Amino acid sequence: MNMGYNHQQIEQKWKKIWEDNKTYYCDTKDFSKPKYYVLDMFPYPSGQGLHVGHPEGYTASDIMARMKRMQGYNVLHPIGWDAFGLPAEQYSIKMNQHPYNFTKANIERFKKQIQSFGFSYDWDKEIATCDPSYYKWTQWIFLKMYEKKLAYIDFRPVNFCPALGTVLANEEVIDGKSEVGGFEVIRKSMRQWLLKITDYADKLLDGLDDLDWPNSTLEMQKNWIGKSIGAIVNFKIKGHDDLSFDVFTTRVDTLYGCSYTCLAPEHPLLDKIVTKEHLEEVKKYQEEVLHKSELDRQKVNKDKTGVFTGAYAINPINNEEVPIYVADYVLLSYGSGAVMAVPSHDQRDFEFAKQHNLKFKKVIENDLVDQAYVDDGPHINSGLANGKNIQQAKEIILEELKKLGCGKEKISYKLRDWLFSRQRYWGEPIPMIIMDDGSLYPLHESELPLVLPELDEYKPSGTGESPLVHAKQWLNVVIDGKHGLRETNTMPQWAGSCWYYIRYIDPHNDKEIGDKKLLDHWLPVDLYIGGAEHAVLHLLYARFWHKFLYDEGVVSCKEPFKKLFHQGMILGSNGEKMSKSRGNVVNPDELIIQYGADALRLYEMFMGPLEASLPWSSQGLEGARRYLDRVYRIYSEKEYLDKFSDENSHELDFSYNFLVKKVTQDFEKLQFNTAISQMMIFINDVYKAKSLYRPYMEGFVKLLSCICPFLGEEIYQSLGHKELIDYTSWPIYDENLIKLDNVTIAIQVNGKLRGSVEVKKDIEDDDLKEIVFKLDSIIKHTKDKQIKKVIVVKNKIVNIVAI
């Protein structure tokens, strides 16, 4: 049983005061102070409630919000709910209830838990993506995209499970079988909506340059967009004068080394060119590949499977006949769905050629026998390009191809258009009507929001279509006397999270997505904190929508999130990921009751660097609580209060000023663990001090209150202050009081530590040397040796090189 302060009483008291006073309300129309917008990735309100991992990022953003308030910023610190999603739909099928009901209940539970942590969110700005007043504007953005021809319909394969009668997410498919029930899953082509994110590929790539984001995330986005500059080369087919196909290559310089070509199994040309003798084999291969999911196709990476089509292509550069294969390592969705294979200079082609006994032809000098040579070097067997390096050879060969009319430069991207429709109920309805004559009717802005109809049952339709096909009344529409059916596909969960940071700024506006003046003032987000698992998808989609809204004039900055930080994961005490199945999930509710929210916040920030994944330790939490008890004792027990003084004895001058400097700098860099360790050192010093200078003691409470707001507020009030601590001023420090007169110099002989000496700061090198050579241990270690050199690093070290 802990005998420290009564955290439960203190927490209840301040929670009520903050709520009653709307302490953290942000007047977004107040432009008199500089703005600071600090944002958390909003949570999906799952049925499990919060776990200890959630508050790590929230505490970090809260510390920043609290510091910036004291520093005089107008701080926008909102939270909301990413409320559409698969688990709610699955649960509603099970319970045959509208998913809104328990989504609402989950939100209430999450909200209560979040409030118990004392996060300084402005609840006036709360939004939920499943709220019609919110998704009205998600639909509005979609319509704008449709208007600009960025949304289009096409057929795409999906995971369809005939037994369940539904389309499955990749996550729900395990080894080609449905996760639920283990039924067969097939690839079925279905009508889908896509967003043309590829139109923004260059803008998305260029925008990365100005962002204060983790390098690894920038790198991942860059690789995801995957811009590569290469060429397309047209190959004619032997015996078919009218048929040809394009290959895409980034190594057109190796064209003379091409010994076969390869088409993707779905390539439309295949039907026309496969010879009779090989038809059966190719069909069988295509069939096999279609049963593999895209994920499986990628997994099998050792065997390069494929079959010969019987057809030959003509290499345009030298008119050589090369066999045409079909292989699933070639993807229809990238480049042109066909490759020219150069086994000697591409590792994948190398492996395929080995397995299928195909020819190798070196076009760059090298001695490698068991792998492809991919480095630069003088070309051989390459006509005009002989003797040239890769860059020169590319230019020469491309020039020749252009003259022959069968090649040109081509920029390719890995990025594909975004498959934007889901055959689900619990998502934003796509505001389109498909008229009986096949034409599309987009809803008018005045017809938004298009609200999800209630259904009798939420079960899958059986055909793979959305359960919305059951809403007959909602489905059938007549416009100007013509009949049509509403689109039954809904939007993916990403949609609502693509622009929520915009809505927080003006969440109650029912006239427009947000007042332009306010959006211009508050965007971009100054600091965005969330998990690294969103490094690509969410963060790329949100940037895409933002750039579109910029082009539409809705927002005036080109990037939504100026600075990004990924908090790490909190692992179970055994170092494994926390999960229900492992039984190592730690519930924060009980910890708050037992140790208090402040202790939990403090511990999570002290565990280690914010970005690191760290194992949970309940003993560590006890240590954090012990520290807070010590702090509280100093501010509440007579023994210490008697030492408080309005006169500075200068005892704590260094300790305090150094503390303020370090904490201010570390907070700014989100290095909370080292800031806290300095706060611990300060309290250790306070314990030893004879006199406690009141302004220092108050300054410390302000620093502490960012991490531990309940205790901070309580102590600040106990010191006699009527106002809350939240909007006071941030402590300042005096650089002069941190400067030291003396420094300790380490002394090395041949790089090994042999002593140390305290001297005046900035002492002259010669004076220092004189002192050093009088030291016993140095005399001992240098006698019988010849001094070769003495290296002096100012105020740090002396190294004597002696042989």
Place this chain on the structure above:
RNA sequence: GCCCAAGUGGCGGAAUAGGUAGACGCACAGGUCUCAAAAACCUGCGGAGAAAUCCAUACCGGUUCGAUUCCGGUCUUGGGCACCA
């Protein structure tokens, strides 16, 4: 297979424009107080050695007066992936 991180005491970690390795905390041990225990406080705490000293930041090399930090290679763990031509 590719890409990106990271490997430091019993544990979480600290220290890198190259300069006294182990701050701060946890755990543990000893002590004070107590009839006793808990709490609190004090002391110790990388390994070897009596000591001098030696060894030690995943491993092997290199650069340097000096390397946890820089370079090359290897191994391990974590994260990401769309075989990207």
